Amino acid sequence: MQRLRDLAISDSGFVFDPFSGATYTVNGTAQVLLDGLKRGLDRDGLVALLRERFECSTEDLPRDIDDLVQSLRMFGLVPGGFEVRG
Amino acid sequence: MSRPLYDRPILARHQTGLMNKFSRVASMQPQTHIDGVPVQTLTEAYGSPLFVFSEKTMVARYRELRDAFARRFSKVRVTWSYKTNYLDAICKVFHREGAWAEVVSEFEWEKARHNGVPGERIHLNGPLKTEATLRRVLPEGTLIHVDNFDELALLERLADELHLTPKVAVRVNMSVGSLTAWSRFGFNLESGQAMTAANRILAGKRLELVGLHCHLGTFILDPDSYREQAAKLAGLANELRRAHGAILSFIDIGGGFASHSKLKAQYLPGEQATPGFDRYAAACAEGMAALDYPAGQEPTIVLESGRALVDDAGTLISTVIANKRMPDGQRGLVIDAGVNVLFTSFWYDHDVVPAQPFGGISEPTVMYGPLCMNIDVVRDTIQFPPMRTGEQVVFRNVGAYNVTQWMQFITYRPAVVIIGADGRHGIIRKREQLETLLASEEVPSWL
Numbered sequence: 354m355q356r357l358r359d360l361a362i363s364d365s366g367f368v369f370d371p372f373s374g375a376t377y378t379v380n381g382t383a384q385v386l387l388d389g390l391k392r393g394l395d396r397d398g399l400v401a402l403l404r405e406r407f408e409c410s411t412e413d414l415p416r417d418i419d420d421l422v423q424s425l426r427m428f429g430l431v432p433g434g435f436e437v438r439g
Numbered sequence: 440m441s442r443p444l445y446d447r448p449i450l451a452r453h454q455t456g457l458m459n460k461f462s463r464v465a466s467m468q469p470q471t472h473i474d475g476v477p478v479q480t481l482t483e484a485y486g487s488p489l490f491v492f493s494e495k496t497m498v499a500r501y502r503e504l505r506d507a508f509a510r511r512f513s514k515v516r517v518t519w520s521y522k523t524n525y526l527d528a529i530c531k532v533f534h535r536e537g538a539w540a541e542v543v544s545e546f547e548w549e550k551a552r553h554n555g556v557p558g559e560r561i562h563l564n565g566p567l568k569t570e571a572t573l574r575r576v577l578p579e580g581t582l583i584h585v586d587n588f589d590e591l592a593l594l595e596r597l598a599d600e601l602h603l604t605p606k607v608a609v610r611v612n613m614s615v616g617s618l619t620a621w622s623r624f625g626f627n628l629e630s631g632q633a634m635t636a637a638n639r640i641l642a643g644k645r646l647e648l649v650g651l652h653c654h655l656g657t658f659i660l661d662p663d664s665y666r667e668q669a670a671k672l673a674g675l676a677n678e679l680r681r682a683h684g685a686i687l688s689f690i691d692i693g694g695g696f697a698s699h700s701k702l703k704a705q706y707l708p709g710e711q712a713t714p715g716f717d718r719y720a721a722a723c724a725e726g727m728a729a730l731d732y733p734a735g736q737e738p739t740i741v742l743e744s745g746r747a748l749v750d751d752a753g754t755l756i757s758t759v760i761a762n763k764r765m766p767d768g769q770r771g772l773v774i775d776a777g778v779n780v781l782f783t784s785f786w787y788d789h790d791v792v793p794a795q796p797f798g799g800i801s802e803p804t805v806m807y808g809p810l811c812m813n814i815d816v817v818r819d820t821i822q823f824p825p826m827r828t829g830e831q832v833v834f835r836n837v838g839a840y841n842v843t844q845w846m847q848f849i850t851y852r853p854a855v856v857i858i859g860a861d862g863r864h865g866i867i868r869k870r871e872q873l874e875t876l877l878a879s880e881e882v883p884s885w886l
């Protein structure tokens with residue numbers, strides 16, 4: 354999880370990975386989730402965090418969280434076997 | 440302070456070396472209407488996926504083509520290349536504008552006759568001309584573009600039997616610049632075969648040689664190819680005049696002008712790469728200047744454009760079925776139109792945009808159709824904004840070849856509609872249903 358913790362994330366959603374030099378753009382939702390993941394929140398914790406921060410209606414939040422985690426794995430920002438707890 | 444609306448999380452990696460794709464994202468705009476009609480109105484009325492044709496665009500393209508050549512040649516004939524799109528309503532728009540018909544099979548010939556085109560205003564091309572076909576079309580005065588020596592012999596025999604003098608043209612193939620020659624069709628110029636065929640027609644006296652024809656290929660982006668082609672055809676016509684005193688009534692430069700679509704191998708988008716009709720016409724006129732004909736007896740320049748007239752007028756609306764994350768990190772967008780419907784996606788990177796206003800971060804996206812086949816990629820990597828299921832995308836400049844080359848495979852083929860110049864819209868081909876397909880099936884009594 355060190356790679357994740359080392360990411361530099363600006364308020365505008367610009368992300369810099371000092372390990373690889375790669376840069377990314379994140380939207381507000383992903384920014385909040387990255388923050389939650391860095392703090393080690395489990396699935397329920399992340400869902401609660403999203404509900405607290407955003408006006409959510411019927412979205413499938415756990416599915417969206419898994420989608421982001423899959424992207425993180427693909428870009429090598431979390432270890433290959435990483436899963437959100439819970 | 441109220442909380443912001445939830446948006447699906449997106450983490451998009453920045454890529455370098457793909458400036459072309461990215462520079463286009465910044466300017467991506469939704470297309471919510473087609474010729475003033477909301478996309479949603481169209482899909483509510485006719486379903487999804489849906490092909491939509493713009494009569495306004497077809498007419499504008501036709502007139503632009505005709506006028507570009509009419510400014511440079513005293514006699515010009517535009518023929519509508521049926522194979523590009525032979526739905527009756529589409530053909531009728533071009534025939535109403537004055538187009539003759541260019542066909543390559545008895546089926547297409549029947550379609551043209553059905554659309555009210557007189558037999559003598561049809562150019563019959565292609566390698567498939569059976570004796571039965573020729574017996575049917577010759578008495579109607581159809582112009583035959585001869586493809587090979589067997590066909591020539593057959594035509595001479597039928598001329599005797601039917602007591603007719605068929606009007607024929609020699610189809611010529613040639614090498615031009617760096618283009619791959621379509622040498623399968625007609626008689627080769629460089630080897631002298633085309634001259635031999637013309638000599639034989641003139642010597643035999645049973646056929647009337649009225650024209651020369653060459654179709655270079657399709658989606659030819661370089662107008663210079665037409666300069667070279669026209670100069671070579673003019674050279675052949677000059678030779679025939681010197682040798683036999685023959686004066687031809689037409690020289691047919693075929694089709695092949697590019698639309699605003701973009702080939703997969705092409706770097707610049709259509710708006711930048713596609714030459715206007717004026718440039719093709721100017722190149723052709725420069726080449727044709729080599730023609731040495733008596734004043735007043737200049738041949739009619741015949742055009743067989745298909746793609747360039749109808750591609751830009753056709754749009755495909757498709758609906759998002761699902762989003763998925765691919766193992767390489769790209770987003771997969773499953774839509775309800777596959778390569779069975781958008782057949783040209785094998786060769787073209789189609790211009791596709793959302794049909795409703797969008798926000799959020801674009802990410803590399805691959806669009807898949809609904810077929811259970813790995814080849815069913817309708818659009819490979821494109822930087823695309825987030826889409827929800829049920830939302831629509833529109834593929835632009837897809838009016839050529841799709842509604843003829845599409846396949847009935849796994850799903851029904853969709854409806855096709857036209858929007859009239861005044862904004863009226865109507866169906867021109869119904870969506871297929873079970874009965875459509877069962878109509879041509881039979882089950883033998885023992886089953």
Ligand SMILES: Cc1ncc(COP(=O)(O)O)c(C=O)c1O
Nearest residue numbers: 520654657694695743744745746
């Ligand atoms: C003989 C002939 N003429 C005209 C055309 C139309 O070509 P395009 O659609 O490229 O204008 C074709 C297409 O293959 C053709 O074979």
